[in-house]
Amino acid sequence: MSEGALETRGLCKSFGALTVASEIDxxxxxxxxxxxxxxxxxxxxxxxxxxxxxxxxxxxRVLLGGEDVTALPQARRVKRGLAxxxxxxxxxxxxxxxxxxxxxxxxxxxxxxxxxxxxxxxSGVVEEAYAALERLGIAEDADxxxxxxxxxxxxxxxxxxxxxxxPKVLLLDEPAAxxxxxxxxxxxxxxxxxxxxxxxxxxxxxxxxxxxxxxRITVLVQGSILVEGTPEEIxxxxxxxxxxxxxxxxx
Amino acid sequence: MTTLAEAPATPSAIAAxxxxxxxxxxxxxxxxxxxxxxxxxxxxxxxxxxxxISILFALSLDLILGYGGIVTLGQAAFFGVGAYTAGxxxxxxxxxxxxxxxxxxxxxxxxxxxxxxxxxxxxxxTLLMLTLVVAEMIREGANKAGQWxxxxxxxxxxxxxxxxxxxxxxxYRRTSYLYALVVLFLAWLVVRAIVHSxxxxxxTGIRESVTRxxxxxxxxxxxxxxAYAIAAALSGVAGALLAQTEQxxxxxxxxxxxxxxxxxxxxxxxxxxxxxxxxxxxxxxxxQDQLAEQFPIYWSTGIGLLLIAVALGARGGVLDLWDGALAxxxxx
Numbered sequence: 001m002s003e004g005a006l007e008t009r010g011l012c013k014s015f016g017a018l019t020v021a022s023e024i025d026x027x028x029x030x031x032x033x034x035x036x037x038x039x040x041x042x043x044x045x046x047x048x049x050x051x052x053x054x055x056x057x058x059x060x061r062v063l064l065g066g067e068d069v070t071a072l073p074q075a076r077r078v079k080r081g082l083a084x085x086x087x088x089x090x091x092x093x094x095x096x097x098x099x100x101x102x103x104x105x106x107x108x109x110x111x112x113x114x115x116x117x118x119x120x121x122x123s124g125v126v127e128e129a130y131a132a133l134e135r136l137g138i139a140e141d142a143d144x145x146x147x148x149x150x151x152x153x154x155x156x157x158x159x160x161x162x163x164x165x166x167p168k169v170l171l172l173d174e175p176a177a178x179x180x181x182x183x184x185x186x187x188x189x190x191x192x193x194x195x196x197x198x199x200x201x202x203x204x205x206x207x208x209x210x211x212x213x214x215x216r217i218t219v220l221v222q223g224s225i226l227v228e229g230t231p232e233e234i235x236x237x238x239x240x241x242x243x244x245x246x247x248x249x250x251x
Numbered sequence: 252m253t254t255l256a257e258a259p260a261t262p263s264a265i266a267a268x269x270x271x272x273x274x275x276x277x278x279x280x281x282x283x284x285x286x287x288x289x290x291x292x293x294x295x296x297x298x299x300x301x302x303x304i305s306i307l308f309a310l311s312l313d314l315i316l317g318y319g320g321i322v323t324l325g326q327a328a329f330f331g332v333g334a335y336t337a338g339x340x341x342x343x344x345x346x347x348x349x350x351x352x353x354x355x356x357x358x359x360x361x362x363x364x365x366x367x368x369x370x371x372x373x374x375x376x377t378l379l380m381l382t383l384v385v386a387e388m389i390r391e392g393a394n395k396a397g398q399w400x401x402x403x404x405x406x407x408x409x410x411x412x413x414x415x416x417x418x419x420x421x422x423y424r425r426t427s428y429l430y431a432l433v434v435l436f437l438a439w440l441v442v443r444a445i446v447h448s449x450x451x452x453x454x455t456g457i458r459e460s461v462t463r464x465x466x467x468x469x470x471x472x473x474x475x476x477x478a479y480a481i482a483a484a485l486s487g488v489a490g491a492l493l494a495q496t497e498q499x500x501x502x503x504x505x506x507x508x509x510x511x512x513x514x515x516x517x518x519x520x521x522x523x524x525x526x527x528x529x530x531x532x533x534x535x536x537x538x539q540d541q542l543a544e545q546f547p548i549y550w551s552t553g554i555g556l557l558l559i560a561v562a563l564g565a566r567g568g569v570l571d572l573w574d575g576a577l578a579x580x581x582x583x
Contacts, residue, residue, distance in 0.1 A: 052466070078468030090466070092459035098264045103456045104467040106449050112469065113477075114449045118272035125449075126268050142264030165467060 003066030311485035317523030320458030325382030331505030333487025359487025521568030
């Protein structure tokens, strides 16, 4: 069996008596367009935090490109090609759009710790950041401060910053959250235009968006995987319908 | 992820970022004023020297508070340790001033690196309290170590050799003033280079969003500790300058008041903009000097009113007001 871009094996997390992730065996193939869905409180964001290293699991392992990264801190996982966006915009609000991306690229290239060379003169970092903005169609906002942009535009900057890290695995945590319906198609198009070799995992509420992008879907309920399959299989699955149509499950 | 092939012209956003570090003519202003004051107010050079030293102290604070977003109420720890290092060396016969500055900077940097490694794992109020605690512990330590520091009586008998063997410290404070000015200028060059460097920009990133910095793979703690140690070194040099020019060190250099006032002076000028120290410190110290002369008893009320006015009307400090006024004029 080939190595998955990202895998978790028996991943568990509990806070005291509250179990938020239980025995999650998950596999993201290289180049995948995979969605993780589930009702509120299913543990989707917890799962993202466990994978990125923002939380450490109670048990289980996280593998990136076949290598165990469970013990690595967040920053080291990023260096190995794991990038994420946030459900709520988490950007450098007082800096320009261009510099938001340039900071990420500087970190990736390992030049961000340099003390005595002007940042503007670092070889090609700013140019690469600009090219990334052009690819996402937001280059005209390059010199505006992030906090001056409408929320939907900021969502695109989130993606641009993550792309600046040249990831192998990209986790998009509710990329369309807070975006007016009319604009969410821009987000969808942006995600569809991502380089094919990046494995993309989308954590999303918006079923419309999920079915337009994902080729595989995993359904998470109460911290464990309920079912995984193609969009057609998921749409037809009676258990998924039950969860989403809100029929109360016995506690 | 390659760059664009042959973009027709450099987009303005790229040009703006790559030009930002270049010197502007207006940046000569503080130095022109400082030199002019040397000739215009020869009888005020003692106050002038203290202002220059405090600017250096506030400039070092700007690096961590203004750029890095590290809130601290204990920066006097490094100022004081620098002052005592230079003072104690001089008392024991090492009277050469420049090496004294370097030694003071090195000791303060080491202290900054060690305490930073522990403190900077925390943030917000916890960090604020811990910086205060460290500074108070060091002050009490200096108080108890009387045979070295002179304790509450202060360190007497600090004598400093002429700078480079040429420039004797004179009672008119001409040498002191120019010495402090040259050291401040060199420190400013260093801080200016740092804030425009990739490291400095990543510090700004940490101030804007620590979460995002982690998510782009930045070694946040290492960056913060490095900045903290550099700022500590510069604060230590400022303290050493005070010890060498006053030829006396008292426990006041380690006091909570000094830590607090430097924060106030920086915010008064405007934090995170490199020149806040150059505006806030003279403003505060001249106001204090004038008020103390006019109203020997009630001068602190005047300072208080000044601060209330700034807190209510100019959150970003005087420089922010100035920028706002410039922007309004351009729009007309």
